[in-house]
Amino acid sequence: MFDYLVVGAGFAGSVLAERLAAGAGKRVLVVDRRPHVGGNAYDHYNDDGILVHRYGPHIFHTDSKDVFGYLSRFTEWRHYQHRVLASVDGRLVPIPINLDTINVLHNSNLTSAELESYFQSVAEPVVERRTSEDVIVGKIGRALYEKFFRNYTRKQWGLDPSQLDAAVTSRVPVRTNRDDRYFSDAYQVMPRHGYTRLFERMLDHPNIKILLNTDYREVQKIIPYREMVYTGPVDAFFGHRFGHLPYRSLEFRFETVDRPKVQPVAVINYPNEYDYTRVTEFKHLTGQEHAKSTLVYEYPKDEGDPYYPVPRPENAILYQRYEKLAQATTGVHFVGRLATYKYYNLDQVVAQALTLCAKIAGVRRAQLLQTAATG
Ligand SMILES: Cc1cc2nc3c(=O)[nH]c(=O)nc-3n(C[C@H](O)[C@H](O)[C@H](O)COP(=O)(O)OP(=O)(O)OC[C@H]3O[C@@H](n4cnc5c(N)ncnc54)[C@H](O)[C@@H]3O)c2cc1C
Numbered sequence: 256m257f258d259y260l261v262v263g264a265g266f267a268g269s270v271l272a273e274r275l276a277a278g279a280g281k282r283v284l285v286v287d288r289r290p291h292v293g294g295n296a297y298d299h300y301n302d303d304g305i306l307v308h309r310y311g312p313h314i315f316h317t318d319s320k321d322v323f324g325y326l327s328r329f330t331e332w333r334h335y336q337h338r339v340l341a342s343v344d345g346r347l348v349p350i351p352i353n354l355d356t357i358n359v360l361h362n363s364n365l366t367s368a369e370l371e372s373y374f375q376s377v378a379e380p381v382v383e384r385r386t387s388e389d390v391i392v393g394k395i396g397r398a399l400y401e402k403f404f405r406n407y408t409r410k411q412w413g414l415d416p417s418q419l420d421a422a423v424t425s426r427v428p429v430r431t432n433r434d435d436r437y438f439s440d441a442y443q444v445m446p447r448h449g450y451t452r453l454f455e456r457m458l459d460h461p462n463i464k465i466l467l468n469t470d471y472r473e474v475q476k477i478i479p480y481r482e483m484v485y486t487g488p489v490d491a492f493f494g495h496r497f498g499h500l501p502y503r504s505l506e507f508r509f510e511t512v513d514r515p516k517v518q519p520v521a522v523i524n525y526p527n528e529y530d531y532t533r534v535t536e537f538k539h540l541t542g543q544e545h546a547k548s549t550l551v552y553e554y555p556k557d558e559g560d561p562y563y564p565v566p567r568p569e570n571a572i573l574y575q576r577y578e579k580l581a582q583a584t585t586g587v588h589f590v591g592r593l594a595t596y597k598y599y600n601l602d603q604v605v606a607q608a609l610t611l612c613a614k615i616a617g618v619r620r621a622q623l624l625q626t627a628a629t630g
Contacts, residue, residue, distance in 0.1 A: 256479045257284040257464075262471040263486030265294020266601055267591025269457050270325075270608035271484045276462035278626040279616045283463050284478060288470045292458060294486075295562075296450040296601060303511050305537060305549040306449055310560075311505060312522065312535040312551070313450065316440040317602035323442040325624055326605065329456040332444035333542050337437040339533075341524040343402050350524055351437065352395065352403065353430040360402075367431040374429070387416035387424040394429050407526035411555050412503055412565065420566040437522075445540055484611075486591035488561055489577045497576045500596055501567075504559030508552040517548055530554055564596045588615065 258281035261268045268285060269292065275281040291297050295310040314337045317323055341350040348356040354370055357363065365373065377396030381389045387408060391400045400416075404424065408416045416424065428439070436443075446453045458465060466474065471487070485492055490500045508531075521539035525531060531552040538548050564570065574596040581589045590611050592599045599607065613620040 256481070257282050258481050259283045259484055260471065260475070260478070260480040260482075261285045261484045261486070263287055263294060263591065263593075264289075264292040264454070264458070264465065264467075265486060265591060266296060266604045267486040267594070267608045268294070268484060269454055270605055271588075271590065271612050272463050273457045273460065274609065274612040274623060274626075275484075275615070276460045278612070278623055281462065284466065284480065285458065285463060286466045286469050286471045286474060288468065290468050291451070292454045292465065292467070293451050296454075298449045298451050301509070301511070301549060303545075303547050303549065305511065305545055305547060306541045306543055307509065307537050307549050307551065308450075308540075309507075310562075311507060311553060312537070312540060313601065314438070314443075314521075314540065315445055315601055316438040316443045317600075318440045318442070319602055319606055320441075321609070321620070321624060322602045322605045323444075325609065326446075326453065330446040330448065330453040333447045334443070335445045335540060335542070336443050337522070337540075338435055338520040339437050339522040339524060340518075340520050341403060341526060342528065343526060347519070347523065349435040350403065351428045351430060352399065353435055354433050355435065370431045374431070384421050384425070386421055387419040389417075390421050390424045391416065391427075403526055405526075407524065407532060410526075410530070410532050412563075413555065413557060414565075414567075418567065420568065423566050445542075449541070481586070482615075483587045485587050485589050486594050488593040489574070489581055489589060489596060492587075492589075492594075493577060493580050497573060500573060500577070501565040501570055502561035503563040503565055504556050505562050506554040506556055506559065508554065509549055510552070511547050511549045513547055515544075515546055515548060517550060561593060564592075564598055566598070570596075 259275055261272045261283055264285050264287040272283045272285050276283045296313045298306055298308045301307050339350050340347040348359050357370055358365055374395050378394055379392045381393035384390050384393055391404050518536045522533050522535045524533045531554050534550050534552050536548055536550045588611055590608055591604055609620055613623040
């Protein structure tokens with residue numbers, strides 16, 4: 256008899272499995288329908304021996320000392336600060352927009368104070384910042400919105416920014432200094448030997464059994480367990496009884512070239528040209544030395560694996576109906592990005608999973624983290 260059946264071996268499921276097994280002495284079965292652990296953070300060496308992220312680039316960044324400390328039990332890190340350029344008007348300029356972005360684009364030599372005044376002069380008065388468009392034009396005006404945001408958002412979501420919640424762009428910083436880092440978190444690191452290695456170490460415990468290539472519905476009735484931790488899509492769990500929660504998906508096209516490096520930074524965004532939104536060169540993220548290099552092109556689309564919950568008010572309302580069902584379902588704990596229909600970063604999912612685990616074990620989170628790690 257297992258104490259817990261954990262559905263999904265991504266960060267949500269793996270953290271729960273590790274803490275329940277190593278921290279609380281429970282017997283755990285982890286089931287994933289994919290042929291590997293790691294969920295969307297899975298990485299592997301491709302045929303040319305280059306470490307790539309199968310489901311798009313995953314950069315780890317967090318302000319949480321707890322999350323960083325907890326994951327450090329399972330990996331060493333490599334320091335990495337993420338930088339992104341955008342291809343605009345035939346030039347590559349830093350994104351998020353900063354002082355250099357504007358000076359390069361406009362052939363100007365503004366100071367930070369002058370840029371601040373410039374933004375104020377072009378920002379449109381917006382009474383209520385309701386949509387993504389309101390947020391951006393209210394900060395930096397329509398011309399920069401058109402160059403950097405409008406078409407990128409349309410490609411990414413298949414919707415105009417005026418149709419998307421303000422939340423999508425409200426976290427995008429606009430800087431008047433020369434800071435060109437994509438993130439400003441206290442911890443910006445990548446697992447030194449990759450994410451999959453981290454997961455393998457996390458799940459390497461005598462109380463944890465793993466079943467891959469298996470949908471939980473195939474084993475649910477034949478393997479006895481006390482409670483379930485569910486990290487799959489919440490609408491699928493309830494047979495889509497209120498309808499499908501909309502997701503945006505992606506197609507990834509990998510390309511390996513006979514050159515050690517191609518791009519000046521890990522990611523180049525293409526707001527206006529091409530069908531793809533961005534191109535990532537993995538060696539910047541992983542620090543790997545190799546004579547060849549692999550890049551991935553991302554093509555957003557509606558069908559396919561569920562990646563991004565679509566942030567629109569009607570979808571939030573639909574999710575609330577499923578959330579009510581989830582809360583009324585005893586013996587099942589819903590956690591992670593698909594089960595709670597939220598776009599979460601990796602660190603947020605780890606934090607959510609640790610909080611849930613403490614609740615299940617009836618201890619405070621700090622106490623939960625004190626107990627020994629796996630392996
Ligand atoms: C393209 C992209 C890029 C991203 N980049 C970043 C980044 O740079 N930094 C960052 O912090 N975050 C990033 N994220 C977010 C990150 O991917 C998520 O925070 C994280 O993967 C969520 O983990 P999870 O365990 O909730 O879900 P997942 O990793 O999706 O794991 C859920 C697992 O459940 C399994 N499953 C579902 N249904 C069933 C079933 N019926 N039976 C068995 N198994 C099932 C799935 O196969 C899957 O493996 C990115 C997301 C996307 C889409």
